[in-house]
Amino acid sequence: MATFAKGVVFEGVDFDDPNSWRLEEYVKRGGYAGLRRIADEKLTQDQIIAEMKLSALRGRGGAGFPTGLKWSFMPRSFPGQKYLVCNTDEGEPGTFKDLDIIWNNPHALIEGMIIGGFTMGATVGYNYIHGEVFEAYERFEEAIEEARAAGFLGANILGCGFDFQLHAHHGYGAYICGEETALLESLEGKKGQPRFKPPFPASFGLYGKPTTINNTETYASVPYIVRNGGQKFLELGKPNNGGTKLFSISGHVNRPGNYEVPLGMPFAELLELAGGMRNGKKLKAVIPGGSSAPVLPADIMMNCTMDFDSIAKAGSMLGSGAVIVMDEDTCMVRALERLSYFYFEESCGQCTPCREGTGWLYRVIHRIEHGHGRPEDLDLLLSVGANIAGRTICALGDAAVMPVQGMLKHFRSEFEYHIENKRCLVDH
Amino acid sequence: MLSKESLAKIDRELTKYPAEQKRSALMSALRIAQLEHGWLSNDVVEAVADYLGLPPIAAMEVATFYGMFNRQPVGKFKLTVCTNLPCALSGGADAGKYLQQKLGIGYGETTADGKFTLQEGECMGACGYAPVMLFNNHTMCNHMTPEAIDKKLAELE
Numbered sequence: 060m061a062t063f064a065k066g067v068v069f070e071g072v073d074f075d076d077p078n079s080w081r082l083e084e085y086v087k088r089g090g091y092a093g094l095r096r097i098a099d100e101k102l103t104q105d106q107i108i109a110e111m112k113l114s115a116l117r118g119r120g121g122a123g124f125p126t127g128l129k130w131s132f133m134p135r136s137f138p139g140q141k142y143l144v145c146n147t148d149e150g151e152p153g154t155f156k157d158l159d160i161i162w163n164n165p166h167a168l169i170e171g172m173i174i175g176g177f178t179m180g181a182t183v184g185y186n187y188i189h190g191e192v193f194e195a196y197e198r199f200e201e202a203i204e205e206a207r208a209a210g211f212l213g214a215n216i217l218g219c220g221f222d223f224q225l226h227a228h229h230g231y232g233a234y235i236c237g238e239e240t241a242l243l244e245s246l247e248g249k250k251g252q253p254r255f256k257p258p259f260p261a262s263f264g265l266y267g268k269p270t271t272i273n274n275t276e277t278y279a280s281v282p283y284i285v286r287n288g289g290q291k292f293l294e295l296g297k298p299n300n301g302g303t304k305l306f307s308i309s310g311h312v313n314r315p316g317n318y319e320v321p322l323g324m325p326f327a328e329l330l331e332l333a334g335g336m337r338n339g340k341k342l343k344a345v346i347p348g349g350s351s352a353p354v355l356p357a358d359i360m361m362n363c364t365m366d367f368d369s370i371a372k373a374g375s376m377l378g379s380g381a382v383i384v385m386d387e388d389t390c391m392v393r394a395l396e397r398l399s400y401f402y403f404e405e406s407c408g409q410c411t412p413c414r415e416g417t418g419w420l421y422r423v424i425h426r427i428e429h430g431h432g433r434p435e436d437l438d439l440l441l442s443v444g445a446n447i448a449g450r451t452i453c454a455l456g457d458a459a460v461m462p463v464q465g466m467l468k469h470f471r472s473e474f475e476y477h478i479e480n481k482r483c484l485v486d487h
Numbered sequence: 488m489l490s491k492e493s494l495a496k497i498d499r500e501l502t503k504y505p506a507e508q509k510r511s512a513l514m515s516a517l518r519i520a521q522l523e524h525g526w527l528s529n530d531v532v533e534a535v536a537d538y539l540g541l542p543p544i545a546a547m548e549v550a551t552f553y554g555m556f557n558r559q560p561v562g563k564f565k566l567t568v569c570t571n572l573p574c575a576l577s578g579g580a581d582a583g584k585y586l587q588q589k590l591g592i593g594y595g596e597t598t599a600d601g602k603f604t605l606q607e608g609e610c611m612g613a614c615g616y617a618p619v620m621l622f623n624n625h626t627m628c629n630h631m632t633p634e635a636i637d638k639k640l641a642e643l644e
């Protein structure tokens with residue numbers, strides 16, 4: 060797998076050096092200087108939040124919510140325990156950037172969380188890592204021990220009078236735990252079933268205490284911002300889309316992998332970086348932001364830049380930056396069948412529209428793919444979708460519907476062909 | 488039901504959480520118990536619950552909700568193949584078929600000698616290495632071409 064780093068999260072990382080992830084190496088490339096700056100210059104919580112807002116860093120987990128604003132929601136002067144949580148429960152098909160972060164540069168995340176803890180008055184943090192990457196979880200635990208031994212975690216960090224402890228917690232095979240309130244339930248040792256919001260985690264989070272949850276890449280971007288100032292981070296990207304971003308590129312490209320590039324890079328350039336199309340095939344479609352993002356056909360995609368606003372304008376979403384590339388030989392019915400099975404399998408079962416509806420979506424697409432589709436099935440899919448979307452506690456229901464809507468919007472004729480001819484339009 | 492070593496590992500997990508939140512260590516505790524016993528029988532689930540001072544149903548809920556827990560005995564080597572879209576675009580389904588042929592079993596089955604269990608898995612967040620396979624809930628095997636599969640199986644013989 061290729062990793063292309065020209066930015067923030069992987070600044071200075073040597074991917075060929077097996078020890079590059081260690082604390083000693085991280086410090087050599089300027090690591091923990093952000094934290095030291097807070098100690099030396101006695102930066103206040105308000106000053107850090109102002110820098111975060113200036114940076115225009117938007118949450119890297121999928122929703123793209125402005126991080127500085129999120130941090131300002133925490134009742135930081137409120138007495139009592141507050142928590143900080145990192146979401147490394149990566150399991151949206153196509154997404155594999157956070158794995159690369161905790162594997163290659165865990166201390167950037169640790170430093171970001173310590174700074175977050177200081178800024179929001181939280182003294183305990185947890186990083187929730189999905190269980191399928193257990194080796195990375197073990198490495199992250201080792202990195203925490205290094206930070207503890209060096210005095211970056213514990214009591215009175217760098218003499219600031221601030222205490223912070225950090226722990227790793229693992230999941231064990233449930234996509235839904237990437238939803239932040241399901242993650243909190245899971246962290247409390249329960250089934251990962253999302254909570255009603257409000258109350259939001261900033262007022263009622265882990266163990267009922269004020270909690271902020273951010274994505275791995277978000278926290279890992281924080282040391283750079285504190286070290287260099289929000290303005291510098293902002294200038295790496297474009298207005299309202301500050302900084303660089305990791306794009307996980309999978310599918311029919313020559314060099315799948317993670318690419319850290321400025322937000323706003325033209326998609327065509329990103330595709331080039333990933334080595335172009337495999338076997339010289341033609342690009343057919345792209346899912347630009349993880350499996351939940353509506354698919355976009357090649358001609359639309361080739362005119363997009365890779366940032367939150369451009370992809371939204373094209374009718375999809377940047378999500379977590381997981382770019383699934385499909386060539387001309389890809390059967391869209393089969394692709395959608397596999398994705399729909401995923402949501403059916405991963406629905407937590409709490410809300411009836413999602414629990415039952417995802418099964419309906421899968422079964423109808425399955426029968427189309429296997430030559431038993433009926434002419435009315437496409438309308439049925441849209442109708443089932445309309446009865447799921449917006450009617451559930453969390454966004455998994457919506458996430459299951461959006462790929463269906465996207466496929467029927469752009470590739471309806473391929474589905475119709477399948478129903479009429481009981482076979483694929485493309486050979487595969 | 489649980490060895491001294493397992494209990495010591497669970498105790499280490501408990502230090503991560505507030506004293507009154509032992510339930511948070513449940514996921515780890517069940518994983519540790521599964522490592523020792525290979526799968527989670529009702530008795531093992533109950534033993535974990537007892538050790539953490541929880542009602543057995545609390546542990547059973549977690550053991551049945553999360554996909555990486557084995558609620559049935561599995562072979563010595565559990566192979567979980569990702570067949571989700573990004574892996575499928577790079578040969579994930581073929582890797583699964585090849586393994587089925589080689590081992591002579593379908594998904595969810597165990598070889599007669601009790602050595603291999605094959606499972607179809609959902610996205611493991613490692614799509615850049617597609618197709619991937621998770622070995623015994625722990626080690627990610629990347630780029631699972633037929634040659635790579637042969638090599639891995641030979642290692643396990």
